[in-house]
Amino acid sequence: MSMDIKQIQDLIKFVAKSGVNEVAIEEKDFKITIKTNQEPTYVTATVPGQPLVQAAAQAPAQVTAVNPPPVEQTAPAKTAADETAKYITIKSPMIGTFYRSSSPDKAAFVNVGDEVKSGQVVCIVEAMKLFNEIESEISGKVVKVLVDNAQPVEYDQPLFLVDPS
Incomplete structure (x- = not known):
């Protein structure tokens, strides 16, 4: 079994949304481990004869924590929101x-x-x-x-x- 970049990205999204802390898939010529916990998610994939590949993905919980708290909207803010809509x-x-x-x-x-x-x-x-x-x-x-x-x-x-x- 070999995974292409799209399948790996889909797996990362699924693991991030599922709340699972770790997923490991190991075949004879392919191994991938995805670990999550409020830290960034690191994906490690190894294929014999190829260099180690790592990608960092932010955990969804961190993305929401970055958003500012809701602010009461005034009329000018609504106009700006309507313009960008x-x-x-x-x-x-x-x-x-x-x-x-x-x-x-x-x-x-x-x-x-x-x-x-x-x-x-x-x-x-x-x-x-x-x-x-x-x-x-x-x-x-x-x-x-x-x-x-x-x-x-x-x-x-x-x-x-x-x-x-």
Whole structure:
């Protein structure tokens, strides 16, 4: 049995949501262990003849702890919320490190004010030494970049706000 990156990501999400502290899968040529507890989750996968691979994933409990406590909304705050409601969010399909360009000396894939088309590469998310091009699923104008370059991102974390009009 060999697992691809998507299966490993799905397993990480399942373990994080299930509340289980540890899952280990071992076959003759493949071993994966996922451990959780309010600390970051570490995945270790070993395949004979290949180097050790590790990926860090935040436990969902930590993500909610980072959110500020609810604040009573006033009329201006509601207006701001209504304005952002018309925008569509491009989210990270995986856990990894967010990059706005293909290399440090290259221009960003997209900037605020740029028009994007469905299928256009908007950023790269690096996960376990694999650089995954993230494509826009919608067409529109980039209104806001929500993540700083070279920052870690979570699965389903908003990356860009796009005005589809």
